[in-house]
Amino acid sequence: MTLKDTIALLQAAPADPIIGISDRFQKDPRTEKVNLTVGNYLGPDGKIPLQATVHEAQRRLLERRTVHSYLPIEGLKSFCDAVDVLSFGRDSEVLLSGRSATCQAIGGTGGLYLGGVFAKETLGVSHAAVPNPTWGNHIALFKKAGLEVSQYAYYDKAAGDVNIEGLLEDLRRLPERSLVLLQVCCHNPTGMDLSRQQWQRVLEVVKQKDHLAFLDMAYQGFAAGLEEDAWPVRLFAEAGVDFLLSVSLSKGFSIYGERTGTFTVVVQSAEEARVVHTLLRRHIRALYSNPPRWGAMIAEVVLNDEELNKAWKQEVEDMRLRVKAMREGLAQEGKKQGVSLDFALKQNGIFSFTGFTAQEMERLRTEFGVYGIDSGRIAMAGLTEPVLAHVAGAFAAVLKAR
Ligand code: LMR
Numbered sequence: 001m002t003l004k005d006t007i008a009l010l011q012a013a014p015a016d017p018i019i020g021i022s023d024r025f026q027k028d029p030r031t032e033k034v035n036l037t038v039g040n041y042l043g044p045d046g047k048i049p050l051q052a053t054v055h056e057a058q059r060r061l062l063e064r065r066t067v068h069s070y071l072p073i074e075g076l077k078s079f080c081d082a083v084d085v086l087s088f089g090r091d092s093e094v095l096l097s098g099r100s101a102t103c104q105a106i107g108g109t110g111g112l113y114l115g116g117v118f119a120k121e122t123l124g125v126s127h128a129a130v131p132n133p134t135w136g137n138h139i140a141l142f143k144k145a146g147l148e149v150s151q152y153a154y155y156d157k158a159a160g161d162v163n164i165e166g167l168l169e170d171l172r173r174l175p176e177r178s179l180v181l182l183q184v185c186c187h188n189p190t191g192m193d194l195s196r197q198q199w200q201r202v203l204e205v206v207k208q209k210d211h212l213a214f215l216d217m218a219y220q221g222f223a224a225g226l227e228e229d230a231w232p233v234r235l236f237a238e239a240g241v242d243f244l245l246s247v248s249l250s251k252g253f254s255i256y257g258e259r260t261g262t263f264t265v266v267v268q269s270a271e272e273a274r275v276v277h278t279l280l281r282r283h284i285r286a287l288y289s290n291p292p293r294w295g296a297m298i299a300e301v302v303l304n305d306e307e308l309n310k311a312w313k314q315e316v317e318d319m320r321l322r323v324k325a326m327r328e329g330l331a332q333e334g335k336k337q338g339v340s341l342d343f344a345l346k347q348n349g350i351f352s353f354t355g356f357t358a359q360e361m362e363r364l365r366t367e368f369g370v371y372g373i374d375s376g377r378i379a380m381a382g383l384t385e386p387v388l389a390h391v392a393g394a395f396a397a398v399l400k401a402r
Contacts (some may be wrong), residue, residue, distance in 0.1 A: 016136075017136055017373055017374060017375075018037060018038055018136065018373055019038065021037045021365075021371055021372075021373055021374075022035065022037040022038050022371070024365070024371070025037060025371040028369060028371075030369045032369055032387075032390060033369035033370075033371065034369060034370050034371065034382065034383070034387045034390065034391055035371050035379075035382050036370065036371055036372045036378040036379045036380075036382040036383065036391075037371050037372060037373055037379060037382070038379060038382075039188060039218075039219075039251070039350050039351060039379050039381070040251075040256060040379065040381065040382065041222070041251055041254060041319050041323070041350070041381040042381055042382050042384065043322075043384075044322065044384055044385060045384070046382075046384045046387075048254055048256070049254050050254065051253060051254050051312070051315050052311065052315070053253075053302045053308045053311050053312040053315060054253055054254065054255060054298055054302065056302075056308060057297075057298045057299075057301035057302050057308065058298060060301055061294075061297055061298070061301065066297065068293070070289075070290050071104070071290050071291055071292075071293050071296070072290065073103075073281045073284050073285050073289070073290050074103040074104065074277065074280065074281050074284065075103055075104020075105075075262075075290070075291045075296060076104060076293065076296045076297065076300055078300050078304060079104060079262075079296040079297070079299055079300040079303075080102040080103065080104055080262055081102075082299070082300060082303035082304055083102070083247055083249065083262045083299070083303070084100065084102050084262070084264065085303075086220065086226065086230070086247075086303070087217065087220075087230055087233050087245060087247055087262075087264070088100070088230075088233060088234060088237055089227070089230070089234055092234070092237060093237070093238070094237045094266055097269075097270060098270035098273055099266065099267055099268060099269055099270055099272065099273050100264050100265065100266045100267070100273055101264065101265045101267070101273040101274075101276040101277040101280060102262050102263070102264040103262065103263050103264075103277070103280050103281070103284060103291075104260075104261070104262055104263075104291040104296055105246065105247075105261040105262055105263040105291065106259045106261070106288065106291055106292070107248055107250055107259040107260060107261045108216065108218045108246055108247070108248030108250065108261050109137060109141060110259065110261060110263075110288075110291075111246030111247065111248070111261045111262060111263035112137075112138065112141055112142075112181075112214075112216060112246045113141045113144065113145060113287075114263045114280070114283060114284065114287070115179075115214055115244045115246055115263055116128065116141060116142045116144070116145025116146075116147055116179070117145045117146075117283050117287070118244070118265065118279070118280060118283060119145075119147065119179045119212060119214070119244070120145050120146045120147050121146075121283070122279050122283075123177075123212065125147065125177055125178070125179050125212055126147065126148060126175075127147060127148050127149075127150070127174065127175050127178040127179065128142040128147040128148070128149050128150075128178065128179040128180075128181060128214075129149070129150050129151065129152045129170070129171070129174050129178055129179070129180050129181065130142070130149060130150075130151055130152070130181040131151065131152060131154035131155075131167075131181070131182075131183065131187070132151035132152060132153060132154050132155070133151075133154065133155060133189055133190065133375060134151070134154070134181070134183070134188070134189075135183075135188040135189065138181055138216075139151075142179070142181075147179065150174070152166075152167055152170035152171055152174070152180075153166030153167050153169070153170050154166075154167055154187075154190070155190045155192060155353070157355070160192075160343065160346065160353075160355075161192065162192050162193075162194060162198065164194070164198050164201070167202070168201060168202070168205055171202065171205045171206070171209065171211065172205055172208075172209065174209065174211065176209050176210050176211070177209075177210050177211065177212060178209070178211050178212070179211070179212045179214055179244075180206060180211045180212065180213050180214065181214045181216060182202065182213055182214065182215050182216065182232070183216050183218075184215050184216060184217040184220070184229065184230070184232050184233060185217065185219055185220065185222070185223040185224075185229040185232075185348070185349060186218070186219035186222050186223050186229075186348060186349025186350045186351060187348075187349075187351070188218070188219075188350075188351050188377075189351050189353060189373075189375055189376075189377035190347065190351070190353045190377075191347030191348050191349055191350075191351045191352045191353060191380075192346075192347055192348065192353075193223060193348050193349070194232070196231065196235075199231075199232045199235055200235070203235060203236065203239055203241070206241065207239070207241060212242070212243065212244065213236060213241065213243040213244070214243070214244040214245075214246070215232060215233055215236065215243060215244070215245045215246070216246050217229070217230070217233065217245065217246065217247050217248070218246075218247075218248040218250070218251065219248075219251055219349055219350055220247070220252060221251075221252055221316035221317070221319075221320060222251065222316075222319065222320050222323065222349045222350050222381075223320075223348045223349040224348075225317065225320065226313060226316060226317075233245060236266070237266060240268075241266075242265070242266060242267050242268065243265075243266050244263070244264070244265055244266075245262075245263070245264040245265075245266065246261065246262075246263050246264075247261050247262045247263075247264070248260075248261045249261055249262075249295065249299050251350070252312075252316050253295075253298065253299055253302070253312075255295045255298060255299070258292065258294055258295025258298070259291075259292060259295060260292075260295030260296055260298075260299055263280070265280070319381075322381075323349070323350060323380050323381045323383075326380055326381075326383040326384070326385075326388070327344040327345055327347075327352075327380055328344075328345065329383070329385065329388045330344045330380075330383065330388055330391065330392055331344050331345050333388045333389050333391075333392030333393075334392050334395065334396065336389075336392070337392050337393055337395075337396035338396065338400075339392075339395065339396045339399045339400065341392060341395055343355060344380065349380075350379055350380055350381045351377055351378070351379060351380065352377070352378050352380050353375075353376055353377055354372065354376045354377070354378055354395070355376055356372075356376045356395075356398060357376065358374040358375075358376075360376075360398045361373065361374050361376060362374075363398055364394050364395070364398060367394070367397075368390070368391075368393075368394035368397070370390075370391055370394045370395075
């Protein structure tokens with residue numbers, strides 16, 4: 001077959017289950033429509049905010065007449081160091097002893113992909129396990145990195161809770177030295193996080209089976225607070241195991257389009273970290289040469305300036321509290337409409353699992369203009385005060401039709 005014939009036979013790819021529905025939302029002409037698809041934080045006005053600290057950092061960067069030269073292959077060091085402090089804590093032994101190798105990454109997705117490639121090509125890991133359910137892209141990007149991917153039990157739909165015994169059992173059954181993807185907080189899509197005691201049990205199995213834990217922290221600060229949410233990272237750091245960490249700065253700084261994040265490998269010594277850093281640079285050079293600079297510079301200015309850093313922490317806390325208030329508001333509106341929407345109170349952070357089927361989610365979109373994704377996930381951070389009654393009313397109509 002010729003190349004022309006092959007191209008003529010190509011079939012269009014299906015729309016992305018998250019971004020595709022968000023695109024449908026954009027085209028919906030109704031004014032009362034509500035976008036609860038993508039895991040973006042929206043302010044009380046229903047828009048992605050331009051945070052005051054980010055605005056100020058950009059003003060300073062423009063004033064400095066920053067030029068657009070290449071960054072080093074591994075990215076901006078002062079940015080990586082500042083993010084490490086956020087993840088591990090200022091007095092972390094990992095940072096003090098230098099036994100971590102951190103590079104800038106192209107958002108959380110870029111860090112996860114880089115980690116997949118590093119695990120497969122450098123460490124010879126062949127199998128990755130992700131939660132069931134999980135963010136759909138986890139599966140796609142680990143497959144693209146050449147790993148076989150399976151899912152471990154995570155959520156018990158009937159109980160509306162984490163299935164911890166099933167999870168541990170599945171981790172025990174995996175081949176030794178599997179990459180195990182663990183979401184640090186604001187589990188996407190269920191909104192159900194592990195308790196501290198459950199994290200400790202997971203760590204024990206990871207150690208027993210010599211698994212490579214890959215901690216994915218995309219929503220630090222949106223569950224219980226910046227320090228509290230990083231607790232699992234610090235647990236793994238103190239346990240002395242080697243592990244991977246991907247951090248996304250998209251949500252905390254509302255700089256989604258700047259693709260800003262870090263990827264870290266924690267190892268046993270500063271010498272090992274130095275070697276790993278050279279190997280990561282090799283991968284990055286072949287994948288995309290070097291990372292973009294604007295988002296990293298913004299975050300670097302904010303994190304490394306005492307006053308801006310303090311103001312930014314308050315911004316994150318305000319965002320967290322707004323989402324929490326929306327959870328409470330939705331549950332209250334549900335009561336007024338004669339249905340229980342208390343799932344919103346039990347779950348945590350940006351996402352909630354409503355329990356609606358794909359058909360029910362479609363009815364919510366077509367009839368009420370309420371856009372969530374087919375799995376029944378809604379982005380709580382997309383709710384605002386003026387739309388609470390409309391959304392609760394739509395949910396009530398669907399629940400009463402069961
Ligand atoms: C989400 O799950 O909505 C976010 O992580 C955004 C994305 O790229 O899917």
